[in-house]
Amino acid sequence: MTKMKAKVLRYDAIDVETVFEKESALLDAIVNGQLNQALLLWQSRDNTLVLPAGNKWQQSADLRQALNALGWQVFARKTGGAPVPQTQGVINVSYLYALPAGQDYSIPAAYRSFCHILSEFFNQFGVAVQSHATPGSYCDGDYNLNIAGKKVVGTAQRVVLKKGGGKVVLAQACILIDVDPQQLVTPVNTCYQLHQQTERVRAQVHTSLFEHCTQRPTTAELYQSLFQCFAAAQSTTTA
Numbered sequence: 001m002t003k004m005k006a007k008v009l010r011y012d013a014i015d016v017e018t019v020f021e022k023e024s025a026l027l028d029a030i031v032n033g034q035l036n037q038a039l040l041l042w043q044s045r046d047n048t049l050v051l052p053a054g055n056k057w058q059q060s061a062d063l064r065q066a067l068n069a070l071g072w073q074v075f076a077r078k079t080g081g082a083p084v085p086q087t088q089g090v091i092n093v094s095y096l097y098a099l100p101a102g103q104d105y106s107i108p109a110a111y112r113s114f115c116h117i118l119s120e121f122f123n124q125f126g127v128a129v130q131s132h133a134t135p136g137s138y139c140d141g142d143y144n145l146n147i148a149g150k151k152v153v154g155t156a157q158r159v160v161l162k163k164g165g166g167k168v169v170l171a172q173a174c175i176l177i178d179v180d181p182q183q184l185v186t187p188v189n190t191c192y193q194l195h196q197q198t199e200r201v202r203a204q205v206h207t208s209l210f211e212h213c214t215q216r217p218t219t220a221e222l223y224q225s226l227f228q229c230f231a232a233a234q235s236t237t238t239a
Contacts, residue, residue: 007038010223013045016075016086023094023170030098030168031160037097039230041223044086047072049187052081056195063194072187081156082139083191089179089208091222093118095171095230098162105159105167111143113233114171118145118153120229121175125213129153136202138188139174150207152176177222181206 007029009022019042026038049072051057059074067074072085086092095114099105115131122129127147134144134151145153156172176184181203189200210216217225 005035005037007035008227009038009040009042010220011042012219013088014042015045016048016050016077019044019092020077023096026094026096027160027168027170030096030162032163035096037095037234039227040092040094040096041226042092042094043088043090043219044092046087047187048086049074049191050084050086051076051191052083053078054080057083057191058195060194063191066190066194067187070187070190074191079158083188084139084154084174085184085187086174087179087183089177090184091175091177091219091226093171093173093175093226095169095173097169099167099169101166105169107157110157110159110169110171111155114155114157114173115143115145117229117233118155118173118175120232121226122147122152122209124225124229125209125215127209127212134205136205138185138201138206147207147212150205152207152209176206176208178210179208181208 007026011019023040026040029035030038049067051059051074059076064074119129129145129147129152131143131145133140133142134146137151139154141155143155144151154174158170160168162168184206185201185203192199
């Protein structure tokens with residue numbers, strides 16, 4: 001049996017450009033067969049609004065100036081989606097894995113599996129979450145995790161071809177741990193306004209983990225809890 005090759009990276013505070021480079025390097029390693037899977041856990045060092053690729057969202061001088069006045073900077077990533085605010089109190093998860101040979105890729109199945117693992121993380125704190133879209137939230141999607149109808153996790157996913165055949169999945173999550181929702185939506189709405197977008201996101205449809213539990217684990221403890229959830233899911237899969 002081929003030995004599983006895996007890697008885990010954890011960063012308490014890192015700039016988004018550097019962490020996206022590290023994520024890309026992990027993805028390349030799995031595509032090229034150097035790793036089977038990887039888990040990347042991180043928080044942004046700085047208040048940064050991450051723009052998706054495409055002509056719809058541009059890093060204009062007006063946008064940079066407006067965000068700087070709010071204490072935020074801006075960075076453009078290479079993949080699509082919608083503007084996402086990154087700051088301390090938001091933990092990001094990137095789970096990268098090669099699909100077993102012969103296994104078909106299913107978008108809903110991959111999302112359900114990812115959300116199940118993240119749900120187990122919340123279960124450790126006695127918090128129940130539900131998977132559905134959250135109208136009025138930033139970067140809304142059908143596989144958000146919600147607490148009593150309020151978004152606490154946003155998820156995304158993409159798949160690339162593996163060298164020599166097969167597929168590699170990159171699943172991402174932004175978990176609101178201890179952050180003021182108004183702090184998150186203000187830069188997003190500023191971005192919408194300066195791009196002449198009529199959409200606005202609402203703080204009241206978001207929540208964070210610490211609003212629903214009495215425990216206040218450290219970042220290191222939260223990372224360990226997440227790691228244990230992904231490790232347990234892997235153990236179940238390979239059992």
